[in-house]
Amino acid sequence: MASFDELAKDWIGGLSTYEPGRPIEEVARELGFDSAADIIKLASNENSLGPSPLAVEAIREGAEAMHRYPDGGAFYLKKALASKLGVRPQEILPGNGSNELIEFIGHTFLGPGVNVVVADTAFVVYRLIAAMFRADVVAVPMRELTHDLDAMLAAITPETRVVFVSNPNNPTGTMVGQEEIDRFMEGVPGHVVVCFDEAYIELLPPGDQPDVLKYVRQGRNVIVLRTFSKAYGLAGLRVGYAIAPEEGIALLNRVRQPFNLNSMAQLAALAALGDDEHVAVTRDLVQDGLSFFVGECFRMGLEYVPSVTSFILVKVGEGRRVFESLQKAGVIVRPMDGYGLPEYVRITVGTADENQRAIAALSEAV
Numbered sequence: 001m002a003s004f005d006e007l008a009k010d011w012i013g014g015l016s017t018y019e020p021g022r023p024i025e026e027v028a029r030e031l032g033f034d035s036a037a038d039i040i041k042l043a044s045n046e047n048s049l050g051p052s053p054l055a056v057e058a059i060r061e062g063a064e065a066m067h068r069y070p071d072g073g074a075f076y077l078k079k080a081l082a083s084k085l086g087v088r089p090q091e092i093l094p095g096n097g098s099n100e101l102i103e104f105i106g107h108t109f110l111g112p113g114v115n116v117v118v119a120d121t122a123f124v125v126y127r128l129i130a131a132m133f134r135a136d137v138v139a140v141p142m143r144e145l146t147h148d149l150d151a152m153l154a155a156i157t158p159e160t161r162v163v164f165v166s167n168p169n170n171p172t173g174t175m176v177g178q179e180e181i182d183r184f185m186e187g188v189p190g191h192v193v194v195c196f197d198e199a200y201i202e203l204l205p206p207g208d209q210p211d212v213l214k215y216v217r218q219g220r221n222v223i224v225l226r227t228f229s230k231a232y233g234l235a236g237l238r239v240g241y242a243i244a245p246e247e248g249i250a251l252l253n254r255v256r257q258p259f260n261l262n263s264m265a266q267l268a269a270l271a272a273l274g275d276d277e278h279v280a281v282t283r284d285l286v287q288d289g290l291s292f293f294v295g296e297c298f299r300m301g302l303e304y305v306p307s308v309t310s311f312i313l314v315k316v317g318e319g320r321r322v323f324e325s326l327q328k329a330g331v332i333v334r335p336m337d338g339y340g341l342p343e344y345v346r347i348t349v350g351t352a353d354e355n356q357r358a359i360a361a362l363s364e365a366v
């Protein structure tokens with residue numbers, strides 16, 4: 001009998017898997033805490049305020065109808081997003097998290113012989129998806145842990161199909177501004193799709209949010225990704241969306257499973273989209289928490305990467321050891337050795353109480 005390994009396509013066994021954080025119940029038990037409530041999780045850039053209450057209510061009301069298949073076209077969600085963003089519903093495609101849309105981009109544009117251009121310390125999923133479709137990765141060094149769009153432009157080859165720009169970027173928390181984006185877009189050749197991943201955009205003060213939707217409206221080869229996982233607090237439901245010219249959306253739509261977005265997720269996203277107050281309160285909490293972290297890093301003499309969004313990279317020396325020591329104190333952060341930044345940990349901004357506890361533990365650990 002042939003082994004599974006022999007039967008599988010030969011590059012599958014060589015793919016690396018994304019390592020998600022462990023369930024906090026598990027961590028709590030292992031470390032001897034009474035319950036998961038004693039642990040604070042500042043590891044995955046989730047919304048520490050929780051979901052919009054309107055989203056929770058919408059699921060409660062909609063739960064009775066879960067024997068029905070969802071609306072495979074996500075009609076109401078697309079319509080609401082289109083009107084909020086000033087585009088047409090045909091220019092939007094919801095996905096099972098924006099990560100699913102990155103995979104659709106892979107299905108649609110990537111294969112052997114083509115490459116993707118990414119920044120070397122950008123969101124790791126772009127590389128994982130490129131590998132899954134056997135495309136090459138051109139990793140461009142960042143400048144001060146910020147996307148260097150001039151260098152990325154220069155790195156484009158005739159084989160390049162997609163350039164990914166995570167803005168603001170995870171895990172560095174840095175952002176490129178309108179001027180750099182516009183200069184980059186002026187130079188991008190016609191054979192390349194530019195994907196702007198704006199997972200954290202709603203957490204910026206509205207005046208600071210760069211406008212890349214104008215390129216969608218101009219019909220450029222641009223795909224903008226957004227998500228309900230961060231500012232809207234719906235990470236567990238898995239809802240993201242792409243905004244692109246109609247022709248691009250029609251292609252991505254062809255590689256989609258008919259019911260990729262479950263009905264609870266559609267109801268909750270629709271409700272959350274109308275809850276501007278929840279987003280505004282979240283944004284204030286994030287900005288206050290960032291200022292607190294920055295002040296405390298300064299006080300402790302710790303270097304950090306100036307962040308515009310809901311997490312911050314702090315230079316702690318041995319990141320892995322500090323991660324473990326924080327975990328023993330019930331504070332879960334993210335070590336960064338996997339990103340080639342072994343001296344750093346990434347800390348998500350939490351509630352004021354959580355931030356205090358995190359800093360107290362950090363100050364013990366370093």
Ligand SMILES: *Cc1c(COP(=O)(O)O)cnc(C)c1O
Pocket residue numbers: 045096097098099100123166169170197199226227228229230235238239240
């Ligand atoms: C969190 C995050 C996402 C969101 O992914 P979902 O699949 O929508 O939860 C996307 N891109 C980046 C860079 C992120 O940090």
